[in-house]
Amino acid sequence: MTSTSISTPLSETRPGAEWWRTAVIYQIYPRSFSDASGDGIGDLPGITSRLDHLASLGVDAVWLSPFFTSPQKDAGYDVADYRDVDPLFGTLADFDDMLEAAHARGIRVIVDLVPNHSSDQHVWFQAALAAAPGSPERARYMFRDGKGEHGELPPNNWESVFGGPAWTRVEDGQWYLHIFDASQPDFDWSNDEVKEEFRGVLRFWLDRGVDGFRVDVAHGLVKAEGLPDYTPPVDGDSMGGEEPVPYWGQEGVHDIWRDWHRVLAEYDGDRALCAEAWLPTVDETALWVRSDEMHQAFNFPYAMSEWDAAELSEVIRESLRAFPAVGAPATWVLSNHDVVRHATRLAMTGHPQGHGVGPKTPGKPDPVAGVRRARAATALMLALPGSAYIYQGEELGLPEAMDLPDDVREDPTWFRTNGERYGRDGCRVPLPWTAADAAFGFSPTGESWLPQPADWTAYAADTLEGDPESTLWLYRSLLATRRSHDLGTGTLEWLEGYGDDVIAVRNGDVTVITNLGTAPVALPKATLLVASTAFEGTELPADTTVWLATD
Incomplete structure (x- = not known):
């Protein structure tokens, strides 16, 4: 193939x-x-x-x-x-x-x-480990000399996203950077x-x-x-x-x-x-x-x-x-x-x-x-x-x-x-x-x-x-309705008057109301398209979103 x-x-x-x-x-x-x-x-x-x-x-x-x-x-x-x-x-x-x-x-x-970054098992990094400081193989990654009298300290104080130092020392004394795990050496993108x-x-x-x-x-x-x-x-x-x-x-x-x-x-x-x-x-x-x-x-x-x-x-x-x-x-x-x-x-x-x-x-x-x-x-x-x-x-x-x-x-x-x-x-x-x-x-x-x-x-x-x-x-239901009403290409209009704990918007011919508060919210008269949680009556419960057909 x-x-x-x-x-x-x-x-x-x-x-x-x-x-x-x-x-x-x-x-x-x-x-x-x-x-x-x-x-x-x-x-x-x-x-x-x-x-x-x-x-x-x-x-x-x-x-x-x-x-x-x-x-x-x-x-x-x-x-x-x-x-x-x-x-x-x-x-x-x-x-x-x-x-x-x-x-x-x-x-x-x-x-x-x-x-x-790559894996430390990548052929490039294995070649870098086998090569000398200053070599083209090491230039693909972020190798640096350390600080201190004998280079025993890392080049800077950076910490890994995963915790611990962002530098690991190799056998010849240089250090390589890994913003993530020590098994993930960073490439040098100036190369x-x-x-x-x-x-x-x-x-x-x-x-x-x-x-x-x-x-x-x-x-x-x-x-x-x-x-x-x-x-x-x-x-x-x-x-x-x-x-x-x-x-x-x-x-x-x-x-x-x-x-x-x-x-x-x-x-x-x-x-x-x-x-x-x-x-x-x-x-x-x-x-x-x-x-x-x-x-x-x-x-x-x-x-x-x-x-x-x-x-x-x-x-x-x-x-x-x-x-x-x-x-x-x-x-x-x-x-x-x-x-x-x-x-x-x-x-x-x-x-x-x-x-x-x-x-x-x-x-x-x-x-x-x-x-x-x-x-x-x-x-x-x-x-x-x-x-x-x-x-x-x-x-x-x-x-x-x-x-x-x-x-x-x-x-x-x-x-x-x-x-x-x-x-x-x-x-x-x-x-x-x-x-x-x-x-x-x-x-x-x-x-x-x-x-x-x-x-x-x-x-x-x-x-x-x-x-x-x-x-x-x-x-x-949400994905089908989103597609049929072209909500992805729509324009959002913000609706006022629903209180500080409510997000109310209109996208095309769909009105969307989300109640993030604790008190029920009165809904306008409209055809219900989708509700995130089923409810009865004309008030929107807490932690619920509705899509309504806009007249």
Whole structure:
């Protein structure tokens, strides 16, 4: 099988109406989606077997977290070979089959690229370790001499996002930078060889027919000149900071994305780049999606907002100002593989990204309130103009798995902080598909790389199929109504007079009202299209969203 033109992308659209401007994109975390091989780890054939679930849900595209060759020290975000599939997940032929099957169902495919760092098992890094200081092999990575009389101190005081120092010393005395785990050395993006290598990686997957890339740590890559010391806030989010951070958001990163933009422009079919850029404001995030850079950027200020009408309203208003101002769509997201699932998070307060929750987390949230708020939040999100992201399992109403035993955890955050942070395992537990089967149908052998909570029977997809009031049915209804009323291309009008705890907007011919307070809210006379939770009467209960047909 050749590696060119294997799968034809879906049809191209006119400028200004590209698919990615309004798409609902479903994130698949491959190791936890569906396991066809029976080893307890999800794989590409497992994804192919579940594409009808995604087609019936009504999504426009899928984004696959990394499935490349990797020692799996960070669940595939430590890549050893960017041009091949790890045997855990299958083969390149399995990928091609999955891509073809997705395209046959009208579903586009975005793959995850990790350009900030590689695995320490990458052939380049192994060559760097074998080479001398100052060699071309070391110049591909961030090797530096240490401080102190004998170079025994690291080059600066930077800390890893996962905890502990961001520098590791090698046998000849030099140090290498790893903003994440020690097994993930950072590339030096001032090196032309690195730039050319990734152009080749892009073309390899574009030639196979992928529709775009989600780019990991897109605000990283370039480090401040001189590598100055920096001490992050004690309780801040691990991926951001209010003040300038010398390894995030440097101006030179934009040149890299302009270069990638030109590569994608060589191909037909509206190929897209989406930035994972953890920046403190939507205005800063919008800098990554100017017309010659990325096409989308995750709206993390929206994702991490509290369940508060004023805060959410402000982020929505600012997003719809900042992103269109640079010609990009606003994007919306509530959950992904790095944050506490919003069915749990929205019933908590003040929870920093990357910390996770677990058995000893104080103030455990009310699961009933969490799911109710999650449904209401999703209904609000999917009514907004632009593009939206859904994380696998949220259509089942899955909460965070909070009671994982310590001895099964795999997130590097858990180990590098000596158990102070639970990390992200709780949002990565394999999905429940069938209530009566071992591992809830995730694997034919009943194996599961992380244990699934026993009470997930109620969340199994086949259980929800029989309940028209289930979260699964709600998502299908929201996506179908969003599409039929063209809400993704709409314009938002803010409605007054509903009180400080309510968000009320009109998008085209749909009125959307979300009650984030505790008191019921009187509704106007109108035809009900969708309600996040069933209710009777003419008053909207707390933690509920409705879509009404506007006369």
